[in-house]
Amino acid sequence: MELIKVIIRDKLFYVVLVIIAAVSSAMNFNESNNADLLAEYYQSEKVIDTLDIESEEEKQVLGMTLRDSLVQYAMTLQGRPYKYAGKGPEVFDCSGFTCYVYKRFNVQLPASSTLQSKFGAETATKDVQKGDLLIFKSPTTGVNRVGHVGLVVSNANGKINFIHSSTRRGVIVDSLNHKHYKARYLGARRVLTD
Template sequence: ILKVSNIKAEIEQTRKKLKSNLKYQGSIVKTISNKKRRVESELQRKKRLIGSLETDLRTYERAQESRELRSAKNQKNSYSSPVPINPPTNAPRSSVVQIAMRYLGRPYRWGAAGPNAFDCSGFTMYVYAQVGVGLPHSSQAQSRLGQAVPMSSLQPGDLVFRGSPVHHVGIYVGGGRMINSPRSGDVVKISSAFSGRYAGARRP
């Protein structure tokens, strides 16, 4: 009788342990499930944010393209020389990058062509004016000038373009980088020449 009683007690104790373990495991599963739901919710929120940012970027690019097209039509690819800080020097093309570097940090402003602010094509137009080369105030118009340059043959001073249709231009500085005036709220700076929709290069 004592042995049977002991066996029953052991069985009951084992049952309680199993029940306790199951309860603990259930608590763990519930905690993990809650964390999973929170992570999934956060991922969805971030995906929506990324989607919104991508939409804003596409809207900006379309607006930029539209402005560039209007600028090209209005100016009919004509060149109007900005008032430079120093008069054109007729310096060799190798000095284009050196001249461009003087304006690092100058703010972007749509329609501006220096010396205190620039848009993208206004910047390249202004810099090239310093070496006596006239460029139109339009990235699309600039993309049709001079000699086409394959990526493998890029040299410092070449014009590098982005977009389809073209809506941005910068000056190649070497090492896969360019100096450019990128967008509203930004400044003249050095950035990747090949990020975004690379659209080729020209040598004025």
Template sequence: MKKWILSVAGAAVLFSAGAGSAFASQASLSEAVDAVMGTPYKWGGTTAEGFDCSGFILYVFNQFDVKLSRTSESQSKEGIEVAQEDLQPGDLVFFNTSGSGVSHVGIYMGDGQFAHSSSSKGVKFNKLSEDYYSKRFVTARRVVDDTDVMQKMFPQ
């Protein structure tokens, strides 16, 4: 009897672990970002071992089957332009950090915050209102307009 109970309990653990894995593949935008929070910066990086800013964007949006260009400059030309006061979670925000046009990108998460891969601290949150970013803000783009994708990114 003990063996049967242990077998059933073991099967339940395995089954629930499988269910958790399936759920993780359908994570919301917040969960997808939180899962890589603190990942170090790596120039040219596109994996959870290390990201540059546009590689972080690619990694997160690929989880929702949203295909984007590789660089922040090319990403800044995709989708539709959005005024800063009309930002919605999931919009991309672009900055001129090099002095020569768009050179940095993040994902607007709501409440004035965006997630990005900082060259000094890796994946983190910052506020758009911080002096450094507010002075360097260039544009924002809405790259997701598909209802099904939005439901995956922001489940209710």
């Protein structure tokens, strides 16, 4: 009886080995024969080019720059709700929103507003351009550190508008001149060098 148990146990062992080998072989076959599909699936999201124009010269002729494309894309996300640690595409916190927008154009930003406040080059407020980051203190009373970030939409005659993910209103455009933001404003950072 003991001998039969050993044989059954050993056969079961070999059956399991055969199954593992078959599954492994099938996975290798699938990976090698579908490599192009896997690469396409795992590739990062492609840059959205709303004008479908090939060359940078053509974009310049039509007045469409990377900054324009970035802001135009950011504006399509208006109304998405705020959620702490939300990285998109359906919900965003402030730094998740700026990261998500820039990532669509193959630019990687740090994940937090604090790290974004040190990224790129410091820029004078009067010189900000579309796509620059605006850095703000935390809205919490008594907290004197970076706690919010937004993306410049326009700077016309010193009137700066920016888009951001507001805790109460979600993704929205606001003015830097609004007293709530003006009082918390810490500075601007230029990420794009064009």
